[in-house]
Amino acid sequence: MSTLYTAIATASGRDGRAVSSDNRLDVTLALQKELGGSGEGTNPEQLFAAGYAACFASALQLVAKRRKVDVSEASVTAEVGLVPAGEAFGLTVTLRVELPEELQGETGTALVEATHQVCPYSNATRGNIPVDLVIE
Numbered sequence: 809m810s811t812l813y814t815a816i817a818t819a820s821g822r823d824g825r826a827v828s829s830d831n832r833l834d835v836t837l838a839l840q841k842e843l844g845g846s847g848e849g850t851n852p853e854q855l856f857a858a859g860y861a862a863c864f865a866s867a868l869q870l871v872a873k874r875r876k877v878d879v880s881e882a883s884v885t886a887e888v889g890l891v892p893a894g895e896a897f898g899l900t901v902t903l904r905v906e907l908p909e910e911l912q913g914e915t916g917t918a919l920v921e922a923t924h925q926v927c928p929y930s931n932a933t934r935g936n937i938p939v940d941l942v943i944e
Contacts, residue, residue: 817829822837822838822851822852824837826855838850856899857887857901860903860929863929864886864929868882868919868920877911881907883906884906885906886901886903887901887902898937900937904942904944905923907944
């Protein structure tokens with residue numbers, strides 16, 4: 809299998825900086841206030857949420873196009889939770905997919921479930937992180 813694209817980023821920890829190899833992403837990182845930090849920067853969970861939401865929305869557009877369905881008014885919000893997991897930590901995800909009224913019901917559910925099978929983030933997290941799909 810050939811790689812279509814490789815993203816490269818370097819980070820110095822939760823209290824530091826993350827920079828992509830092309831410098832398009834350059835963010836200050838800070839431990840969340842809820843974890844005793846300053847909260848004056850972004851954090852890995854926010855970055856993961858943004859990436860997952862964008863990826864799922866793009867996958868939704870792809871699946872919809874194949875099915876000849878208009879999802880131009882749809883949006884995806886990812887909620888990423890940091891949870892204790894024994895001596896370590898884990899993540900939880902809720903994907904809130906806002907669909908147009910005409911796609912509510914079975915059509916929308918089938919569309920979102922098909923998207924969950926196509927999205928690279930969904931495929932990477934499957935079996936590792938609980939992901940709840942909520943259609944709004």
